[in-house]
Amino acid sequence: MGKGYTELKERQRAERDGYPENLSLRVHRALSWLNRAEQCEDDLDGRFIFLWIAFNAAYANDTGEIRIAEGRRLGEFLERIVRLDAGGRLSGIVWQQYPQAIRVLLDNQFVFQPYWDHLNGIEGAEDWEQEFRSARIAAQKSLARQNTAKILGIVFSRLYTLRNQLVHGGATWNSQVNRQQLADANQILGDLVPVIIEIMMDNDQDYWGEAYYPVVL
Secondary structure: OOOOHHHHHHHHHHHHHHOOHHHHHHHHHHHHHHHHHHOOOOOHHHHHHHHHHHHHHHHOOOOOOOOOOHHHHHHHHHHHHHHHOOOOHHHHHHHHHOHHHHHHHHOOHHHOHHHHHHHOOOOOOOOHHHHHHHHHHHHHHHHHHOOHHHHHHHHHHHHHHHHHHHHOOOOOOOOOOOHHHHHHHHHHHHHHHHHHHHHHHHOOOOOOOOOOOOOOO
16 A cells, blocks of 8 residues: 555655755645545545646646647656656556556547547547557557556546546536446556655655746735
């Protein structure tokens, strides 16, 4: 069992005076949303949304480079986090704790955005099935090579589709049709987010970028 909000918050209070301002704000915000997520014991929808906000608070930054696709930025962030993870905690989550849940998630067309694009009649999404097969092959290769950063990138892209369904009103609260994928997503994200925050705290002198919406008094 990994560290949760209480343990990470105690560490943050002890160390925060030594953090650069940008990291201090990221960790403070991320932990506040992790705390809220952990209070959603019986609300899968709320827990997932709060966990996603916690991740975004830690990860997102305004580089001013609008041309860089979000997928590429996220991939670079995950590669960096995995590289800095000296204890192999993220690899442990992927390959020891949730290998089956991750496989199920990657094989689920309902968290594959081109599937929904096709259903909504978006031009260019007609070949979603071929894209899905290709994505599964790519995922299987990454699984075979135990490429943690690559698998995490694919996982987060699927979770992003689930996030959009909830945040943009594309699902009913407490719906029965998506319980299992939300339960799996919450287990995976609930362990990944605290570890990501902790790795950033472990590497507090690295530059993590300026946070979105700085505090203005």
